[in-house]
Amino acid sequence: MSFPKDFLWGAATAAYQIEGAYNEDGRGPSIWDKYSAYHGNTRYNETGHVADDHYHRVDEDIAIMKEIGLKAYRFSISWSRVIPEGVGKVNEKGLKFYSDLVDKLIAAGIEPIATLYHWDYPYALHRKGAWLNDDSSEWFLEYTRVVVDALSDRVRYWATINEPQCVLGCGYWGGFHAPFQQAQPCDLLIMGRNVLLSHGKAANYIRNHAKKTPIIGFTPIGPSYIPKDDSAEAIEEARRKTFSTEGEGFTFSLSYWSDPVFLGKYPDELYEDYGDMVPEFTDEEWKLVTEPLDYYGTNIYYSQGGPKGVEGYPENRYQGAPESHIGWIVAPEVMYWSAKFLYERYGKPIMITENGMAEHDWICLDGKVHDTYRIDYTHRYLKEFRRAAEDGVPLVGYLHWSLMDNYEWAEGYTMRFGLVYVDYGTLKRTIKDSGYWYRDVIESNGEKL
Numbered sequence: 001m002s003f004p005k006d007f008l009w010g011a012a013t014a015a016y017q018i019e020g021a022y023n024e025d026g027r028g029p030s031i032w033d034k035y036s037a038y039h040g041n042t043r044y045n046e047t048g049h050v051a052d053d054h055y056h057r058v059d060e061d062i063a064i065m066k067e068i069g070l071k072a073y074r075f076s077i078s079w080s081r082v083i084p085e086g087v088g089k090v091n092e093k094g095l096k097f098y099s100d101l102v103d104k105l106i107a108a109g110i111e112p113i114a115t116l117y118h119w120d121y122p123y124a125l126h127r128k129g130a131w132l133n134d135d136s137s138e139w140f141l142e143y144t145r146v147v148v149d150a151l152s153d154r155v156r157y158w159a160t161i162n163e164p165q166c167v168l169g170c171g172y173w174g175g176f177h178a179p180f181q182q183a184q185p186c187d188l189l190i191m192g193r194n195v196l197l198s199h200g201k202a203a204n205y206i207r208n209h210a211k212k213t214p215i216i217g218f219t220p221i222g223p224s225y226i227p228k229d230d231s232a233e234a235i236e237e238a239r240r241k242t243f244s245t246e247g248e249g250f251t252f253s254l255s256y257w258s259d260p261v262f263l264g265k266y267p268d269e270l271y272e273d274y275g276d277m278v279p280e281f282t283d284e285e286w287k288l289v290t291e292p293l294d295y296y297g298t299n300i301y302y303s304q305g306g307p308k309g310v311e312g313y314p315e316n317r318y319q320g321a322p323e324s325h326i327g328w329i330v331a332p333e334v335m336y337w338s339a340k341f342l343y344e345r346y347g348k349p350i351m352i353t354e355n356g357m358a359e360h361d362w363i364c365l366d367g368k369v370h371d372t373y374r375i376d377y378t379h380r381y382l383k384e385f386r387r388a389a390e391d392g393v394p395l396v397g398y399l400h401w402s403l404m405d406n407y408e409w410a411e412g413y414t415m416r417f418g419l420v421y422v423d424y425g426t427l428k429r430t431i432k433d434s435g436y437w438y439r440d441v442i443e444s445n446g447e448k449l
Contacts, residue, residue: 008397
């Protein structure tokens with residue numbers, strides 16, 4: 001068994017990372033607009049104010065997608081571009097941008113996949129407490145309603161919240177993403193409850209009000225541990241570690257987010273660690289949180305394991321282990337084991353909603369970008385994803401991160417993930433060798449791997 005005939009070959013981006021036009025046509029500020037330029041929050045205090053200027057270059061970018069041969073394109077919607085204050089008056093110009101984007105994608109033969117939230121929380125709502133405010137799920141529902149009512153006559157594929165682990169873990173626990181805060185577990189647990197309820201209300205609204213039959217997913221980051229060998233004991237140990245709630249690091253865990261959505265309960269381990277601090281849902285709220293989904297979307301880059309430290313190597317790293325420019329371990333087998341473990345636990349077809357690598361790219365003397373390592377990386381990871389299909393895991397699609405080089409959050413513009421090179425001085429786009437290689441893979445439906 002290989003990739004199914006209707007497999008979605010595509011690429012992904014996020015609004016704040018590519019759009020620019022941060023204060024044009026009525027868009028309101030997000031937490032990234034307000035916090036990224038100060039106090040060393042981001043490398044060189046860089047912002048996404050211009051980014052790739054996709055807002056003004058959308059036609060050029062869709063032409064590039066078509067040249068690469070993408071069958072699908074996952075984009076996120078800037079909440080504060082659509083509703084500048086987060087709630088209340090809708091910015092029709094902002095909403096029209098996304099409506100026009102969808103029309104242009106469809107005209108180019110590219111399936112639009114809309115993500116409602118990819119980290120750019122409206123600053124006006126942040127001032128009201130953001131996810132710590134128990135009204136936050138109603139704010140998110142109001143935003144969802146506006147977007148779904150406007151786009152669901154053409155958009156079939158939906159993702160609610162991208163990488164909730166990073167929403168809380170990076171933004172409110174580690175403090176290295178906007179809003180660059182460090183909250184206590186009691187507050188993080190309340191925030192997590194509201195994020196889960198926001199997802200549930202959004203999924204429920206899409207299911208019951210979309211004009212086209214929707215295909216809905218949730219997109220946590222989901223790297224697994226890789227078994228040390230092929231023994232049943234090693235596989236079970238890797239599975240156990242993969243779904244651990246990780247004590248104080250529960251916001252980054254897989255099961256903390258996915259067990260409530262797909263299994264209707266928090267992991268037992270969370271109660272062992274936090275007891276009565278774990279906020280509960282009412283029966284009606286549980287019905288929302290567990291709104292049935294159509295696929296499990298997951299972002300896979302590296303294998304799970306401890307961070308690098310002075311006391312020794314974590315179990316997924318060894319002396320001289322290969323890693324990408326951003327420092328993430330290169331471990332293709334994680335695509336197989338993640339897909340396998342996730343399907344066995346949650347029973348949903350798997351879509352890789354992000355996978356790719358940061359590399360030291362530049363324009364060569366011949367005017368091209370020869371990113372051979374990215375080709376090799378993607379080739380290896382896709383072969384492992386295909387192995388999951390051969391082992392009986394149903395696959396929905398693969399979305400390469402990213403379509404183009406972009407603003408890599410706290411890393412600014414130093415990390416290049418794209419199939420397309422962007423000269424940030426001129427904003428000129430150049431398709432890399434990996435983009436043309438990916439075109440051949442798409443044309444063959446993966447047979448050329």
